[in-house]
Amino acid sequence: MKAIVVFPGNHLIKRVVVKVSFFILGRALQSASMFDPTIRKELSPWEDGYTIKMEVLPKGPVMGWRKHKGTLKYVGGSISNANLEIRFKNLTSAFLLMTPQVGVAQGFAENRMSVKGDLSHSIVFVRILNVVISYLYPDFIANRLLKEIPPLPYRKYYRRAYLYLIGIPFGK
């Protein structure tokens, strides 16, 4: 009987999608931390130079942020050890979270990520992500990802437009 050989699938597309969405998320968070008072407030107790890293195991895309003067600056892939590290167990997990199919809390519940660092900081980070997600996605998508949409009454649609037109492309 012939043995059936299973070829490894082509993960290139998934990898590219994750890389691009890392970039978008990175820039979006950088921009939102400049104009959103909720994010600014969550960041205030952390010292300058605090780093957060998101990485896909084993050799996947990596990206991170560094706190600088009250905002989070996106530092792309050039980040080694960080104060808080969130590691996706595999490319699929990262893919599911980054293309918004699985929410952040849901992702943790399904054991898709591991966290290195102080877990209470990770909760603060999740709150910040919730705010960014509700800026990035219209309500009907965000509702599936988040337990509750954080209250953002001020100029939300205008800020969302700003993020897409200026924040993400130009990093402001």
Place this chain on the structure above:
Amino acid sequence: MRENTITGTSNRILEVDLERRSFDIITISLEDRKLYLGAKGLGLRLLHERLSPGIDPLSPENIIIFMPGVMMGTGFPCSNRFHAISKSPLTGIITTSSCGGPFGLHLKTGGWDGLILKGASAEPVWLEVTAEGIRFHDGHAYWGMNTGEFQRAMDLVGAGEVVIGPAGERLVRIANIRSGHRFLGRGGLGAVLGSKKVKAIIARGGSYKIVPSRPSLFQKTKDRALRYINSNEITSYLYRRYGTRANVLLNNNAEILPVRNFKRGSDHRAYKISGEEIRERFFVSPSPCAKCAIRCGQKGLFGGKMLQVPEYETTALLGSNLEIFAPEVIARWNHLAAELGLDTISLGNILGWYMEAGEKGLLPCEIGFGEERGIDRVIEDIGQGRGIGGELGRGVRYLSDKYGGKGFAMHIKGMEMPGYDPRGSFGQALSYAVANRGACHLSAFLVAMDVYFRFLNPKSAWAKARYVRFFESLTAVINSLQVCQFTMFAYVLESPLARYTPQVLLGLFMENFPILAIPLIDFGLYRDMWRAVTGIKISRGDFLRAGDRIVVLERVLNCREGISSSEDTLPPRIMEETEKNIPLQSMLKEYYHLRGYDEKGVPTPSTLKNLKIT
């Protein structure tokens, strides 16, 4: 049932002679009302007519005027502010000060549109304002009490007071006047009342109802005002939730927070004294001025006692400026200063100077940056004017003249600097330099333009003079209506043009085309509220010109006391210890030109003629 109503203004002002214990009732002509509007503007006009130049501010020749505006008592949002105008014993020039306490409301609803105090009483008195006039009471029993004690000792139900503390009584140059839990803070006005031996003035209101001249316009404008206030992020979210302390993190991130006697602009510990942190730790609840729609006032539980949460300025100057990052400590000092009757901005600056002078060995000093030990005692001494406190209470200009250390004495024209470092906002730098009462952030709050909204480039001089001029005049109008300055955030920014234009575009437009942008700034709501309450028609141009007039009149009064361009400066630390030099002279030149001053900064005769200042 109160039948008596007042429309806009009762036009009855009490002019009191403290020596003779008599009073007159004077009125304002319609012309003057249209030219000067009320509150600050009218107060300056009345002072101009009465005050002779060159007198000693602590002598009986000084005059102090309390004036609410036409908006007081109408129930319009954020209308509960009144003004006091006098010559300052701290700076030697005119000081105007604004307060949200209950005195203004009761003065107006008692039927009076203003109160002028001349001369001085031989013995300590307290004054009662009734519907008929002024009654004099013996003040000996109350002399020496601190402000809180006095408030508890008197029956203040249905009344509003202004009262001075021991600092005012001892003629401490940075003494303030208290009304309710708010203050006429700057310039040492407490000492002026103290020199007149007036412990307090209590007004019993409620005799009159203030009604607008055009009720339907009034209601429409009020609805619009409330809508704007509730949809603006600063007034309805940041200030309402965190008080003025919302500025701590904003300033820290922009590096304009005063740290260590203005040596630095930020500190990583600043979040500990931020509004956000205080709200989450100290059981904060609202404690606003009456009829306020913004509600930035807060009180909280500090060390088991319910105290007013310190305002931003206090938090910065008595906190980060002294490298103290414990809100309980700052709240305690705030309370102490309130009871003694001391201006916390000047106090913080004096303590900062004192600590640095001590470090540099200029005079013996037992307190230091970052340590709370010993400071309570020093504040007490300043309040009572005893020991080294007697010297310290005279302000940093006096101290640096006597002991040296001018390089780090943070004052302009003798008035100590508020909690915004101008090296991070050149617009504010110009605003400080030309502000009529000295280093004042409320004269034209350019930090909003430069830093908070990032409409303008903070480290550039371009167009700043135009904006300083405009906002000075607009603020002068707002202070003469009078409503709270914080409404500017909402009324100007929530108008459709400002609201829907993307911030980047708006910023580019405002920065590069100020001549086009400034006329488009919509302050129509202020004009509408004036028309609705007084029924007096006034064009947009005339309205703004009234603001120009008020600012220039104040400048005229100051020039009479010897002010010129050589006093329009910034402290040496700001000019020298900076990364990027502030091009002050070029900004001043442009500003003088816009205002119609000559190169010495004195208003020219043709300017005075154009503005009808006689």
Place this chain on the structure above:
Amino acid sequence: MLPSYYEFFSPVKIISGKRAIDNLPHELEELQAKKPLIITDKGIVLTGAIDLVKSLFKEYHREIPVIYDDTPPDSSTSVVMEITDIYKNAGCDSIVAIGGGSVIDTAKGVNILVSEGEKDLMKFAGANILKNPLNPLVVIPTTSGTGSEVTLVAMIYNEEKGVKMAFSSPYLLPRVAILDPRMTISLPPPLTASTAMDALTHAIEAYICIQKNPLSDAYATAAIELIRKNLFSALQDGKDQKARLALANAATMAGVAFSNSMVGMVHSLGHAVGGVCRLPHGIAMSIFLPYGMHYNLEAREEELARLLLYLGGDEEYVRTPKEQRAERSIEMVLEMRDKLHTICGIPRSLKEAGVKEELLPTIARYAIDDPSILFNPREMDFDTALSILKNAHRGEL
């Protein structure tokens, strides 16, 4: 309804019953553990349990293991390091933890350091950081209880930062848990009640939090039923071995449940109060449980309705109309609390527990940063947390 994806892991061998501890030496041999270190505290020594264990080893012809009995009531990093040194110097190769939650957490912390050969515990702070199995760990719980004998978390106080750090990893799970009624017989009524409420909270929260799955649900509901049926018997007669064993089982089952489905806001609030005012964990759970159920009612009405079957019994379940079942569950818990208050004085509000009102904002701050809030069905922000705390202070729902 099956979740679209879940993970469940419970490899702990559970030995439960009369004289179960007698099996300890044999179990250690099966694990190839030649030189165990026994971690316990002075309270346990006083009950005579350690003497019992020593005699077992003698009987089994094994040398008396090394004993550390100085564990303080709150595990901390310095204690963990101290014990690590003792372990290394004595050449131990396994740990037996005999005690309550803090002893077990300390033992887990020590196990990390000795197995990885490291000195800095903070390197491993977080979730799913450990990469290798740890040395054998056997746990004999003496309270019923935290369920730590079957959970993959350990909370250890970091003295430097002044906060409790969370460590979570499947490798932290003990190999064997031994439930012997002799260990909990001497537990006084207040402790019995508060630890039972801790177990009840674990079970209820495990049933409603977002990581729930059919396996954890089975353990959770079984635990609730056992507690309902046996708690008051154990309170009436402390020496009732059957009741004690049932409660021990309930605690362990609740532990398995929440180890796999996590807990929620009741634990966030409880940890925060514990951190700020040192309120004992079980009492905090008892106070906050109804508030947690009530707040999550909106999102989990069906589940809370189902719980009535276990909280109230089948008669109560059938008797109550469908729409009212969820609220009846909350009422059942409230009734249970009232009875406990009458019998042994367990506080029902923060005020009764002596928590000062002015600390509430600080507690709210810590509560919203607690890792367990992530798994709560609903979001909890500062204002919500503060208002719940205020209600809990007054004792109103």
